[in-house]
Amino acid sequence: SYFLSLFPFITWIYRYNLVWFSNDIIAGLTVAAVVIPQGMAYAGLAKLAPQFGLYSSFVGVIIYWFFATSKDITIGPVAVMSILTGTIVDDIHKLYPEYDYHVIASALAVVVGCAVCALGMFRLGFVVNFIPLPALAAFTTGSALNIIVGQVPVLMGNNKSFDTRQSPFLVFINFWKNIRFCNYNAILGLSALVLLYSIRLFCTYAIRRYPRREKLFFFLNTLRTVFIILIYLFISWLINRHDPTHPHTAILGTIPQGFQNMAVPTIDRTMLSELVTYLPSAIIVLVIEHIAIAKAFGRINNYAIDPNQELIAIGVTNVLGSFFGAYPATGSFSRTAIKSKAGVRTPLAGVITGIVIVLAIYVLTPVFFWISQASLAAVIIHAIGDLIIGPKTLKQFWRVNPLEFLIFWIGILVTVFSNIENGIYVCILTSLLLLLYRFGNAEGKFLGQIQFVSEREKRNVYISMNHSDGTNPMIDPVEMNDGIFIYRIYEDFLYPNAANYMEKLVEEVF
Structure with missing residues (x-):
């Protein structure tokens, strides 16, 4: 019984059939088309080269299905975890320049993976229930604002004149102080962002107007990121093809073929002592984001997940992923929603996604050279915008409990004027204080x-x-x-x- 709980696929793999396989192929290919550009974009948030986003995307989908209790969730690079990873590796690299960024990121994946796996083994998944929804909303909204403000200079071609790793408030001020340094990248970035939102609005309207063609417009809407990346890749190639060494617009540059960074992670005493100080915030983001998404789609699709087994799944995935050069990965809401809508039947769809990612790593890297960095910034901003909580939800927070409404705004302000890590700690601390106040x-x-x-x-x-x-x-x-x-x-x-x-x-x- 315990063995079966560790490997849930044993309970359904013998019933696998062609109907399930056809649905899983469609879902797997759809997710692959989305995760490849997203993975490369999110790697930049983690201060890593684009290939590390592909490594994390591959390992997340190829290992998770062995341990999964959710058929819908997709493991891989996500924005909030990526920006937190970027903060951690940047801080440690400043203290110890001998450690490369990707070495620190892989070590972080091992440490946080082991910690999360231990939580699952000791059946401590229930601790997630102590964090209220307003606190979760505060750190996701604050993180989204942090990422968007940090990506605006890249979108506008103005990311060289000041440090975008400062607090969002300072980055916003410095951007406007240095707005005169914006260049032609702004045309590419802004137009890409407008097109992304235009396609989504058009498809949303078309689905309501022509319900019989819902599937067609769903896939068109889902693949809008791919279309934009391809269009602006071609434009970037036209602009820079004559002098790729001195491009007129910012491009992604050379991406090595294959898994060039496969190695045993470097974890010595110095590295471990530094990573431990960041461990609580990394665990909180990794666990909360994954479990919340898994539970939500379990309710939507009428099945139950095992939170403790899910912790083991993401723990093992991150530990093994570090040997491939991956950085910490967790469940992605946007890709999970796409996978669910595409009609996925089993977690085996992740294998299909993994095969496509491997082909991209070995075959398409020369093409990725020409991808516009401004268009990648547009993709990130577009994807992150959905994490910002709207007025309707804020009104519900106020009606349910004004104190929880206050927690939300405290978390937002700390994140915007400080950083994501402090925002996480403040949200958790104020939530626990509110819990004690109510009980007392x-x-x-x-x-x-x-x-x-x-x-x-x-x-x-x-x-x-x-x-x-x-x-x-x-x-x-x-x-x-x-x-x-x-x-x-x-x-x-x-x-x-x-x-x-x-x-x-x-x-x-x-």
């Missing part, structure tokens, strides 16, 4: 007695004396006899709330 100030109610009469019985019922529980205000409960009172507590009677309960009891009784 748990409410209790004094109950009065009314007589309930029906055809079958007559009995006494006890309701709140002040009707704060929503009972009919026209019914007046009777107080108990002298010396007797009934007090209902709504939380466990423990030391954080014992004093609060006793104060209310003493105040009422004496």
Whole structure:
């Protein structure tokens, strides 16, 4: 039973059939078309060369299916984890220049993978439930703003005159101070961004207008990133083909063929001591993003996932991925949504995606040389924009609990004026403080007695004396006899709330 829980594919692989295979091929090819440009773009956020995004994309889909309990989720480079990885490797590289960026990133994948795998082995997946939705929304929205502000200078061709690794607030100010240094890349970047949103709006309208052609417009919408990359790759080639060594617009440049960075990760005492300080934030991002996505699509498609097994899956994937040169990867919301909509039937679709990525690594790297960096920035901004929480959700936060609404804005402000790592810690800390506050100030109610009469019985019922529980205000409960009172507590009677309960009891009784 334990062995089967570690390798869930054993429970369904013997029932695999051609119908499932055809659906998995379609889903796998669709995800591959999206993950290749996204992977190369997100690698830049991690301060790594584009090929490392391809390595992470390949390992994520080729290993995860062995351990997966979710048929929909796709493991690979994601924006938030990439920007956090970039911050970590940049900080460590400044202290120890002898460590290359990709060496630090691979070591981070091993350390965080082992930690997450241990959480799954010890069945600690429930800890995710202690983080409320507003805190999650705050760090995803704050991270999205951080990434977008950091990519605007690249989009406009103005990323050389100042440091884009500063806080988003400073990057935004410095961009406007140095806006005169923008160049022809801005034309490519802005037009690519406009086209991406135009295609999406058109396809969304067309699906409503022509429901019989929903599949056609779905795939057109899904592949819009590929179309834009190809169009601007061709434009970039036309502009720079005569002098590729001194291009007129920023291009991706040479990408080595194959897995050139396969090696045993370098983890010595110095490296480990530095990585441990960043481990909490990396684990939080890796775990929360993956589990939240897996649970959401499990509910949508009517199946249950095992959070602990999912932790083992992403842990093993990251540990093994580091030997291929991959950096930390987790579940991607956008690619998971595409995979689900494409009709995936089993996690084996990841193998199809992996095969296509391998072909790209070995065959298409000469073509990738001409990809416009401004168009990649447009792809990142377009993909990240959906992570920003809208007014409707904010209104719900306020109506449910104003304190949680406050947590959201605290997390946003810290992320924007500081960095993602501090934003994560503040969101978690304020959430825990709110949890303790609620538990320590748990409410209790004094109950009065009314007589309930029906055809079958007559009995006494006890309701709140002040009707704060929503009972009919026209019914007046009777107080108990002298010396007797009934007090209902709504939380466990423990030391954080014992004093609060006793104060209310003493105040009422004496």
